[in-house]
Amino acid sequence: MVDLGIVMPLYKQKPEFLKAALHSVLNQTIQQFKMVIVIDGAPEMEPLVQSLVGNDSRVNTVSYAINQGVPHALNTGFAELFKDRRIQFLTWVSSDNIYGPHFLEVLRAALLKGPVELGLVYSSFQSIDNDNKPLNDEVALSALRKYQGKPKEALLDSSIVGVSFMYKSCYAKKVPGGYSLAPVEDYDYWLKLTDYCDIKYIPVELMEYRVDSTFSVSAQLKTTDAHRKWRYAYHLARHDARRRRGIAPEISILLPLREVSEETIDRIENLYEQVFSNYICYVLDLSSDQHVSAALKQIPHPCSVYATYPNWEKDVAVLATVRSLHTPFTMLLDLKGFQNVMDLQILINQLHKSGHNIWSTYYTDNHAVIGYRTVDLIKPVLSNELFRTNNLVHLLEERVKHVGDPS
Structure with a gap:
């Protein structure tokens, strides 16, 4: 037959x-x-x-x-x-x-x-x-x-x-x-x-x-x-599948920007090439005329959203955004790109394995070792450091006290 x-x-x-x-x-x-x-x-x-x-x-x-x-x-x-x-x-x-x-x-x-x-x-x-x-x-x-x-x-x-x-x-x-x-x-x-x-x-x-x-x-x-075009479709297929299955995003990634340069474009392309994909990328547009959003929307991604904070101080805009997040983990990006496509996956894997006394994971300067932040580790919030969101809120609230909190 x-x-x-x-x-x-x-x-x-x-x-x-x-x-x-x-x-x-x-x-x-x-x-x-x-x-x-x-x-x-x-x-x-x-x-x-x-x-x-x-x-x-x-x-x-x-x-x-x-x-x-x-x-x-x-x-x-x-x-x-x-x-x-x-x-x-x-x-x-x-x-x-x-x-x-x-x-x-x-x-x-x-x-x-x-x-x-x-x-x-x-x-x-x-x-x-x-x-x-x-x-x-x-x-x-x-x-x-x-x-x-x-x-x-x-x-x-x-x-x-x-x-x-x-x-x-x-x-x-x-x-x-x-x-x-x-x-x-x-x-x-x-x-x-x-x-x-x-x-x-x-x-x-x-x-x-x-x-x-x-x-x-x-x-x-x-x-x-x-x-x-291929990358957008590839991310969209995964995003739609997670949405159908009720799988919420794990990481919020924040990229505050006042201007757009080749370095900026390289950085967001670098993020989109990461193997780990279950995130939301928030582009915080600090420009007065939203030209940052207009430029980066030309590089489409199904998991990127744009929040406008015209002429805000970066730390205040970041804190305002983080306070509204629902993901368990958050990362604040700078323009220094990931060195390896597995970086984000490795950082979240290590944070998953750690107890709640570990607030974050990050790569050391030479990228050879993963560092761990605890409550006793007094140091500035690092860009490209993966935090438990509630711990990041606490640190950012301390950091913006001298700037003023609009809320």
Whole structure:
């Protein structure tokens, strides 16, 4: 019985890459499946597809004259498959990757053998270049397996699923709107899907992922604007997932600014590149005309908000903001950037492990050691120091006494 459906979204592609991808899918150890190839705005690809597929009755082709993006192509393909009630398992494949002969068999077997609540399985993969040369040695593959083998909760922090996966159609039909939020439509979809089901990792390489091939999405994300668009969508996917699941932000990050410079822009970009993402960033605009807000809103982020304090003293504005916060932790930023993308994650991990006698964690000047503030440690509030919010309020109230408190 045919219970497996596959979608291949196809825009422009090198003929040799498409040929290798289709050959690898059509020659799987599992031969019974339905496949929908969605040609998305590249009619010149139709003759090539037809020559490669021939009269294979398993394959159906849908073609659009105008490119409408990967999410639309995927939703089109899966809508076709949903019409067949026999289809229980789904996956989609890229037109430039190469799939090992047991790719479908192993993933399908894992879903079949798993409990009812298991809805998504995924495996490791090997990266290759345009000449089919493997890019990862055994050390790198081992590191990837460790990264992907994290528990389901880690999916809120990063896209551990990767590019080799299969899921149950019964859960896919629950996802409102299907695929969306390009160019992170896959990651966003895994977060939506796992609102309803569990996941399982299979630590074996089942396919070869072609890195930055000529027409790939990743190759198109090299400019600053494209990277910002990707980063915004990546953060939004996580932000929306936490909101759906009732997970409140953990950290409030405050960045008080009176002017905007290249250094300012570098600093906020540096924050947005942190691995830890469950925060709200408050930009405190101290300018007289809100030009700080106008400038930084050009670098969008779903978890940034803007508070205006025209011509206020910085410490007074910071205290007024901190008093209104509901997050358990707060950090006051300066223009000195994080040295490592893991800095914020490490600081909050250490504060979580500490007793309530520890008020904050911070990096020492050489960034080699984490420092801890206690009630007995009398020193100024440090920028880039992660505080328990109530303790920070106490310290700031002492600090602004000589300035005057507007409240």
